[in-house]
Amino acid sequence: MALQLVAIFGIIGSIIISFCFGWKLSLVGILTIMPISMLAGYYRVHLERYFEQLNAEIFAETAQFGSEAIGAFRTVTALTMEDTIISRFDGLLTSHIQKALKRARLSTVIFAFSESADMFCQPLFFW
Numbered sequence: 001m002a003l004q005l006v007a008i009f010g011i012i013g014s015i016i017i018s019f020c021f022g023w024k025l026s027l028v029g030i031l032t033i034m035p036i037s038m039l040a041g042y043y044r045v046h047l048e049r050y051f052e053q054l055n056a057e058i059f060a061e062t063a064q065f066g067s068e069a070i071g072a073f074r075t076v077t078a079l080t081m082e083d084t085i086i087s088r089f090d091g092l093l094t095s096h097i098q099k100a101l102k103r104a105r106l107s108t109v110i111f112a113f114s115e116s117a118d119m120f121c122q123p124l125f126f127w
Contacts, residue, residue, distance in 0.1 A: 033121040040117035062092045
């Protein structure tokens with residue numbers, strides 16, 4: 001909460017200072033660049049949350065299987081099922097990684113735009 005308040009007051013203070021020094025340049029920055037930067041920041045935060053949730057959902061089954069296999073270490077060793085457990089765990093990881101990569105393609109492009117939007121806006125501002 002404090003970080004959000006610091007950001008809001010920082011933006012308000014920057015706007016006030018910019019209007020004191022050059023109102024024309026301030027209008028260009030506020031009306032064109034600021035909405036793009038704020039939208040890009042929103043998408044960046046949204047995608048980071050989405051990826052965290054996606055990874056938690058996708059790899060939960062793999063983590064559960066791994067913890068069960070480690071918990072039953074003596075049984076696995078007694079039945080000599082090490083190769084079976086390793087191949088099943090590898091299959092789970094491979095399928096989950098493929099699902100994650102399919103979902104991440106479009107999101108990566110949007111994330112790249114959100115990271116570079118400020119860099120694209122700076123030449124406009126200085127022009």
